Amino acid sequence: MSDSIALWHAEHANFATLLDLLERQLDLFHKGESSDYELMLDIMFYMTHYPDVSHHPKEDLAFARIREREVTAGPIVDELTEQHARLKKVGGALVDALGDIVNGSIASREHVEASGRAYVADFRRHMETEETAILPLAARLLRDSDWAAIEAAIRHIDDPLLDKNGEARYAALRRQIARASRASQPITR
Template identity: 30%
Template sequence: MNKNAAKVLAELREDHRNMALMINLLERESNRIYEGLEPDYELLHDVMHYMTVYPDAVHHPKEDRLYAELKAFRPDLSTGFERITMDHRHIADLSIKLRDDIASINAGNPVRRNAVVADALRYVNTLRGHMQWEELDLFRRVDEMIRSGHNVFDSANFIHEADPVFGPEVEENFGRLVETIREEAAAG
């Protein structure tokens, strides 16, 4: 089976738009914690659940596969790539840490509020910086590879799973998260 790189890249860019929405929700709720207000812990839980089951588990491996293709076909466009896999691993570690903080609070355990805020901000800033690097640099290199004629790659080892929140079917657990996103969009 073959994959179309331009199509995969369009999906990755769409994922980034969705991830940016999630990051904004996280930032808003963590600011509430910082200000001593009560955040929506259920929402925080749902957002972090999503981040671990889609961006970490599907989006980043898809990118890794596409970057490997770039490295194989256009090594001239692949300088500075060593960081990328480490970055993905680091982001996954940060998201697990934050997800566990929130799960612990939801289970009734005392977790220091400023520790949660620090973990949330570290995650938000790292992921934002990472996505910006990809959008302004790595994705453009893939565009260049496609323009130069390499658009089809072998899809063996390619993880393709539908997005459980923004995909064609919303997974049951994510009903409330989708509801919140719709309300936010309607409120402008």
Template identity: 30%
Template sequence: MLARIHTDHKHILTLLRVLSGKAKSLREGQEVNLTLIRDVVHYLLQYADTSHHPMEDILYRYYLEKKGVEEQISQLEVEHQSLRVATEELLDTLGMILNDAVIPREKLISDVERFVRMQTRHLEYEESKILPMLEASFNEDDWKQVDQLVASKLVEDPLFGRGSEQEFEDLRNYLADADG
């Protein structure tokens, strides 16, 4: 379970670096592929917000039931909701731009940069504080129970998974070219 979460976080951070680079290019006046940016944000909505975060929420609720109220844990579900709203808003902005709506360049840049900061801060907090706390608190039986509870939320990652999800083919190719 933790390995999957760490892997998802690594993949999300890779995509956040792509977004950050695109925002930097926009800030420098360069043209960027807005469809690629939209694909990254769409992936985060489709996978992170509908599978990864709900899986984490189940894990965090289990911890709360086992250990009692813990402010830093109980706040994460609210944070996941805020991240989803931010993702939907950025996706809407990108959709408008791609449909020829006039949105100031500076607004797009600041929205992408704010989104990246928000997501990165969240991931770093989970990685540095929450996941180590869970790892230290749970025993083997806890992990077995959590595995059963999250089973319904586990889906194949449509971008980084083994399946060949056609929807993210351009983004997958971009990432493969960036590695090479």
């Protein structure tokens, strides 16, 4: 497996861990127990400042190159590209709603539960499609020179969850992920 494909897969594994953490908080809310809204906000803030800004735009460029070489991939590429736009929109709305809850200026928490669950389901389905339909095509069709061009076209951002000295606002989230990864698989890059 090339480094680029391995990194792509590792990022999906990290996002899956965050979606699990988010879902656990939504389950607590559903059972009437207290949820950690600040943690949920940190997760969604990350989702809208790393996957939406770096991971998905890189994928869009990779998709375009895959489509050039495998025309039958066109419909699935179109669908995934549309999903990137929708995830960004729904994710942004969730950040706003969770921010309002944390600031004490919103009462409608049921709405957050419904959109949070839809976001988790949509993101998981999206990654599943990429893992099964696109990553194998990318492994077959994209060369090192393609990955170099893609990397050069997107402004590089260090993943703030993978750097223990990264942005302070992610410190609590990093601790949660470390706890979750001790219980399953380590997050590596």
